[in-house]
Amino acid sequence: MSVITFNLPDLGEGLSEAEIVEWHVNVGDDVQSGQRLLSVETDKAVVEIPSPRAARVVALHGRAGDIVPVGAALVEFEAAQSDQGAVVGRLVETPTPVGAPKSLLPDADRTRVRATPKARQRARELGVALADLAPAGEIVQVQDVELAATESAASPAETEAGARLKGVRRAMARRMADAHARVVPACVTDEANVSSWGALMKPLPRLVRALVRGCHREPLLNARFDDRTLTLVPQEDVNLGIAMETEDGLFVPVLRDAARLCDEKSGPDRLAAALEALQAGVTDRSIPGEDLRGQTITLSNFGAVAGLHAQMVVVPPQVAILGSGRLFSRLTLNQGLPGTDRILPLSLTFDHRTITGVEACRFLAAVIDDLQAPA
Numbered sequence: 001m002s003v004i005t006f007n008l009p010d011l012g013e014g015l016s017e018a019e020i021v022e023w024h025v026n027v028g029d030d031v032q033s034g035q036r037l038l039s040v041e042t043d044k045a046v047v048e049i050p051s052p053r054a055a056r057v058v059a060l061h062g063r064a065g066d067i068v069p070v071g072a073a074l075v076e077f078e079a080a081q082s083d084q085g086a087v088v089g090r091l092v093e094t095p096t097p098v099g100a101p102k103s104l105l106p107d108a109d110r111t112r113v114r115a116t117p118k119a120r121q122r123a124r125e126l127g128v129a130l131a132d133l134a135p136a137g138e139i140v141q142v143q144d145v146e147l148a149a150t151e152s153a154a155s156p157a158e159t160e161a162g163a164r165l166k167g168v169r170r171a172m173a174r175r176m177a178d179a180h181a182r183v184v185p186a187c188v189t190d191e192a193n194v195s196s197w198g199a200l201m202k203p204l205p206r207l208v209r210a211l212v213r214g215c216h217r218e219p220l221l222n223a224r225f226d227d228r229t230l231t232l233v234p235q236e237d238v239n240l241g242i243a244m245e246t247e248d249g250l251f252v253p254v255l256r257d258a259a260r261l262c263d264e265k266s267g268p269d270r271l272a273a274a275l276e277a278l279q280a281g282v283t284d285r286s287i288p289g290e291d292l293r294g295q296t297i298t299l300s301n302f303g304a305v306a307g308l309h310a311q312m313v314v315v316p317p318q319v320a321i322l323g324s325g326r327l328f329s330r331l332t333l334n335q336g337l338p339g340t341d342r343i344l345p346l347s348l349t350f351d352h353r354t355i356t357g358v359e360a361c362r363f364l365a366a367v368i369d370d371l372q373a374p375a
Contacts, residue, residue: 006075017069018042029057041167115140143177168249179315186352187311192344192371209262210370217366222297224317241295244282253278308345319351
């Protein structure tokens with residue numbers, strides 16, 4: 001008999017690691033091809049990993065809560081010497097332990113790590129192997145190197161003293177650090193008088209429609225910027241990312257072709273149903289991974305909790321994010337008579353490398369015009 005090792009397969013979407021949520025098998029179990037082995041969590045969703053073969057489990061690597069890099073050993077199967085059937089992952093004689101520092105990439109690929117000169121210098125200073133890193137973006141940055149050095153140096157006592165970020169929050173930390181390093185943010189704020197809204201009007205559908213109008217007025221804000229080639233590519237469809245907070249962290253599902261959903265022929269019910277479906281998918285973690293990528297611009301309705309204005313984070317390759325603050329009433333005088341107006345604060349953060357202040361203001365003016373128009 002021989003042992004065949006099943007490694008964590010490539011989960012796609014550029015993911016380099018996953019967190020073990022739960023094992024569904026034990027050592028000694030006879031499993032069937034396609035049977036659930038374990039559940040893992042990525043920054044996208046919870047994924048069930050099936051067995052690639054019918055065999056007996058002789059070893060499991062990793063426990064619930066462990067972070068496992070792609071290519072690391074998960075399960076060892078007992079197999080006959082002559083059994084060389086296909087196994088997802090790599091067939092190895094000696095299992096690679098979970099979290100092993102050695103890179104799982106072939107030697108030829110280890111020399112092609114893309115990193116900034118400062119990141120390479122910092123890696124030499126800290127003794128970090130660039131090939132072992134899973135950067136937040138496509139290029140290793142200084143903060144990726146320093147994060148890896150901090151993680152490797154953390155003692156058990158330090159780990160037990162606080163909660164290590166995992167899953168969605170871990171991915172969010174890396175993504176925000178990458179955005180901070182790559183984007184030159186600027187912010188412009190204003191207000192919309194939405195006194196014409198009915199008492200039952202829900203802000204989010206109106207905000208979606210207004211943002212689409214803003215994109216029609218200034219298409220450059222609905223664009224993707226390649227900062228390697230300094231190429232700004234306006235997008236034909238408004239694939240709107242909508243920031244949604246959960247106990248596990250921030251999700252940004254995508255409302256595909258928002259302009260089509262806002263078309264008068266579609267009616268408000270279709271847009272409302274699409275928004276509800278995204279919220280339900282995020283809440284129960286059933287949303288597919290493809291619905292969490294491809295945003296061309298983002299909307300944050302942070303005012304549903306608190307806050308009037310904010311400078312938000314633009315996540316590359318997007319170039320803009322619109323935020324709406326808390327609705328409030330303002331005392332006014334009209335021909336000497338007191339009254340109240342309903343005011344919606346707005347904040348627009350944009351990447352000043354690609355978008356001028358005037359373009360951002362024109363976009364925001366179009367958003368305000370639509371919000372103040374009758375429903």
